[in-house]
Structures are given as structure tokens and as C-alpha cells.
Amino acid sequence: MQFTSDGGFVSNTGMRLVASICVLSVVALGQDTGIEVRLGAGIDPPRDIAGISVPKPPPGYYSPVSKSCSVIQGHGGAFSHKTLWSRYAWDFAVPPGTPVVAARAGVVVRARLAGNVGGNDQKQFGHAGNVVVVDHLDGTATSYVHLQRELLPRARVGEYVVAGEVIGAAGDTGFVVSPHLHYTVIDPRTQRSVPSRFADFKRNDGVPRKGNSVRAAPVPAVPQETMVAYKRIVRAAVAARRAGYPDLAWRFLTELHRRQIAPAYFYEKVRQALVEKTRADVERLLKDPPDDVADRLAHVLARTELAAAVPRGAHPDKAVALWVDGLRAGFLGSPWDGLASFAKARRLRDDPRFAKGARAALKSWQGEQKRRLDLTLHEATIALPWHKRRVLDDAEQWARRARDRKRLRTRLFPAEKKAASTEYRAFKERAKDVQRTLNRR
Numbered sequence: 076m077q078f079t080s081d082g083g084f085v086s087n088t089g090m091r092l093v094a095s096i097c098v099l100s101v102v103a104l105g106q107d108t109g110i111e112v113r114l115g116a117g118i119d120p121p122r123d124i125a126g127i128s129v130p131k132p133p134p135g136y137y138s139p140v141s142k143s144c145s146v147i148q149g150h151g152g153a154f155s156h157k158t159l160w161s162r163y164a165w166d167f168a169v170p171p172g173t174p175v176v177a178a179r180a181g182v183v184v185r186a187r188l189a190g191n192v193g194g195n196d197q198k199q200f201g202h203a204g205n206v207v208v209v210d211h212l213d214g215t216a217t218s219y220v221h222l223q224r225e226l227l228p229r230a231r232v233g234e235y236v237v238a239g240e241v242i243g244a245a246g247d248t249g250f251v252v253s254p255h256l257h258y259t260v261i262d263p264r265t266q267r268s269v270p271s272r273f274a275d276f277k278r279n280d281g282v283p284r285k286g287n288s289v290r291a292a293p294v295p296a297v298p299q300e301t302m303v304a305y306k307r308i309v310r311a312a313v314a315a316r317r318a319g320y321p322d323l324a325w326r327f328l329t330e331l332h333r334r335q336i337a338p339a340y341f342y343e344k345v346r347q348a349l350v351e352k353t354r355a356d357v358e359r360l361l362k363d364p365p366d367d368v369a370d371r372l373a374h375v376l377a378r379t380e381l382a383a384a385v386p387r388g389a390h391p392d393k394a395v396a397l398w399v400d401g402l403r404a405g406f407l408g409s410p411w412d413g414l415a416s417f418a419k420a421r422r423l424r425d426d427p428r429f430a431k432g433a434r435a436a437l438k439s440w441q442g443e444q445k446r447r448l449d450l451t452l453h454e455a456t457i458a459l460p461w462h463k464r465r466v467l468d469d470a471e472q473w474a475r476r477a478r479d480r481k482r483l484r485t486r487l488f489p490a491e492k493k494a495a496s497t498e499y500r501a502f503k504e505r506a507k508d509v510q511r512t513l514n515r516r
């Protein structure tokens with residue numbers, strides 16, 4: 076198996092790929108400008124990936140239709156935009172066959188092309204619509220509904236697309252009264268509709284309303300070589316997974332994911348494949364534990380971030396078991412639980428590793444807190460009237476958690492009492508901003 080000049084894999088001998096995995100090194104160059112994926116010495120470098128710098132794509136969502144059209148139903152529309160899955164959607168009136176383009180760069184993760192039927196009957200046609208979903212780089216995806224069966228060109232699952240690239244054609248399949256494109260930004264994990272703005276619509280804060288006319292602006296061009304690099308790296312990762320080498324796929328994806336240019340969808344798929352492998356490794360390690368079992372466990376966790384494969388309390392030494400639990404929780408995205416474990420471990424023994432773990436958990440918690448409050452503030456600026464209560468609840472909840480965090484930080488590191496209070500005040504102020512923003516509207 077080897078890389079070919081068009082970026083795919085050609086299977087010849089499995090042995091060759093195994094040898095490649097061992098010496099593969101993914102090297103990042105330049106924090107903001109881009110990345111370079113490079114191979115270690117001793118094997119043929121895949122020239123099509125090596126040496127190509129990959130900058131981030133331009134931000135923002137662009138009009139998903141290729142020509143001017145009007146909005147026939149907007150946010151919270153009384154006809155069909157009142158559910159969790161549609162409340163931030165838009166319906167654009169366009170004739171069947173109008174090219175539909177990706178609103179943002181990403182990977183096509185769904186292309187449901189069932190048939191060519193539709194009509195004004197939710198029971199009969201509710202699930203008959205043709206749908207394309209593009210997963211972006213940041214925990215959001217966009218959904219394009221009611222497409223024609225005959226797409227121009229057909230969107231393929233796994234294909235990387237740039238903003239403005241044609242992914243299908245508008246139509247009238249599914250539950251429709253007249254031909255239109257139903258478009259919404261969604262959370263790819265829950266499929267729920269989330270607020271968004273258009274980068275190419277200047278009025279109403281970038282949120283078109285019913286009756287507004289939307290004119291597609293030219294999308295900022297992505298350099299051809301960047302687009303080619305994205306497509307090839309994603310394709311290479313997919314091929315590696317299919318060929319049964321999740322480690323290799325994982326290497327590609329984590330490196331891209333860290334720069335927020337890897338699609339969550341593939342990341343998850345590869346992750347699942349690796350969970351099985353890691354679970355087996357950990358079981359073997361615990362069967363006949365060597366003296367440095369805890370360090371080895373931590374190494375496995377840190378390398379693969381597959382903490383779910385490790386059982387809780389997986390070490391006879393209570394303090395070490397708590398430490399491993401703390402690491403596990405952190406990698407699973409619950410730094411709060413992790414902190415509690417580190418605090419207990421420290422009470423049992425003063426080991427510098429425990430303090431280091433607690434420090435990492437605090438930092439991760441802080442980042443999450445900031446991200447969530449920023450998101451809530453963004454929601455506050457465009458929340459629908461009946462949605463305001465929930466936005467406010469969110470902000471209050473995050474302020475409460477900030478207070479808990481201040482207490483725990485003070486308990487773990489008494490010397491930082493003052494800094495912890497300052498930080499808490501900043502978060503509290505942010506939560507108040509949310510309230511003020513809601514009151515102003």
C-alpha cells in the first residue's frame with residue numbers, strides 16, 4: 076500500500092504500510108500560517124501531501140444559493156420553523172435546478188438522495204426530502220434540504236468542499252408547498268438548529284428576515300493548493316481507516332483537528348476504531364502490571380485521548396488510581412470531575428504529578444467556561460423572544476460554575492486565592508453582559 080500521486084492509496088503489500096506507520100512523523104510548522112505534514116526518513120514521502128502548507132479557511136457562512144432570491148420563511152417561522160431542528164432555519168424561494176453551494180468549507184457527511192417526491196403533506200412527505208449536510212471545522216454543520224434527486228454534481232460523503240462549491244440543486248422534495256431551499260446551521264452532535272449570521276448579508280446583523288432579498292456575494296477564494304491539500308489529507312485518512320490502520324488515520328486527523336480543520340465526523344469514526352484497540356492494550360497492561368503501570372497508562376491516555384477505554388480506579392494504589400481517574404475525566408471532556416479526583420489524590424499524597432494534573436484540569440475548565448460564555452453572549456444578540464429565558468439560565472449556570480471553580484482552585488492552591496477571585500469576577504461580569512444584552516433588545 077502506498078500513497079499515489081493523486082492523493083489516494085494503492086494497496087499492494089500491507090507490510091509496507093506498517094513500516095511506514097512506524098516512522099511516520101507529522102510535523103507542524105508555523106502556529107498560525109499553516110501546517111506541513113512531513114514523513115520521517117527512510118521511506119518514499121507522499122509528495123502530494125508533504126510540503127503543502129495548509130492555512131485556515133476564511134470564516135463566516137455565505138449564501139447557499141448561487142443567485143438572488145427572497146426569504147419566504149425565516150427564524151421561528153409560524154409555518155414550520157418552530158422545532159428545535161428548524162427554529163434558526165431560512166427558506167429561500169428558488170426555481171428547481173438552481174445550484175446550491177456550500178455555505179462554508181467542510182466535509183460532506185450526509186447525502187440523502189431518496190427520491191423525487193414531495194408535497195404539502197407532512198405525514199406523507201416529511202421524511203422524503205433529499206438532504207446534504209456539510210460538517211465544518213468548528214463544531215457546526217450546515218444542512219441543505221428539499222434538493223432535487225439529480226444533483227449537479229452529486230455531493231459525495233467524505234468529499235471536502237470549499238465555501239461556494241456546488242453541492243447540489245434546489246428542488247421540491249419532501250414536505251414543501253413550493254420549490255425552495257431549506258437551510259440551517261446545526262450542531263452536528265445533536266442535529267439541532269443553532270443561530271448563525273451570513274457574512275454576505277449586511278442588514279439585520281447578518282440575519283435575513285421574511286421578505287428580505289438575499290444576493291449571493293462572491294465567496295473569498297481559497298487557494299487552489301489549499302483546497303487540494305484538504306481533500307487529499309481527508310481522503311488519505313479515510314482510506315487508512317478503511318484499510319484497517321486507524322493509527323495512521325488518527326495521526327492525520329489529530330494534527331488537522333488541533334488546527335480546527337479536521338471534520339468532527341471522521342474524527343469520531345476513527346476514534347471509535349481506536350477505542351477497541353486501546354481497550355485491549357490497557358487490559359493487557361493491567362493483567363500483569365509492571366512497576367511503572369501508572370505512567371504507562373497515562374502515556375496511553377495522552378497519546379490516544381481514548382480515556383473511555385480505561386476503567387475507573389484501575390490501579391491498586393488508591394492515590395494513583397485517583398490520579399488516573401482525573402486524567403481520564405479530563406480527556407473525556409469533564410475537567411470538573413477530574414479536578415475532584417486530583418484534589419482527593421493530593422489529600423492522600425503530595426505527589427507533583429497530582430498537582431500537575433490538577434493544573435491541566437483547571438486550565439481546560441477555564442477554556443471551556445470562556446467558550447461557553449462567549450457562545451451564550453452571541454446567542455443573546457440574536458435570541459428569539461421566547462428563547463431569552465433559556466439564554467439567561469445558561470449564563471447564570473456558567474456564573475455559578477465559575478464560583479465553584481474559584482473555591483476548588485483556592486483549596487488546591489491556597490497561594491492563588493487572589494487570582495482566583497479576580498478570575499471569578501471576570502466571569503461574573505461576562506454573565507451580566509448577557510443579561511444586559513438581553514434587556515436591551
Ligand SMILES: [Zn+2]
Pocket residue numbers: 148155156164165166256257258
Ligand atoms: Zn424550512
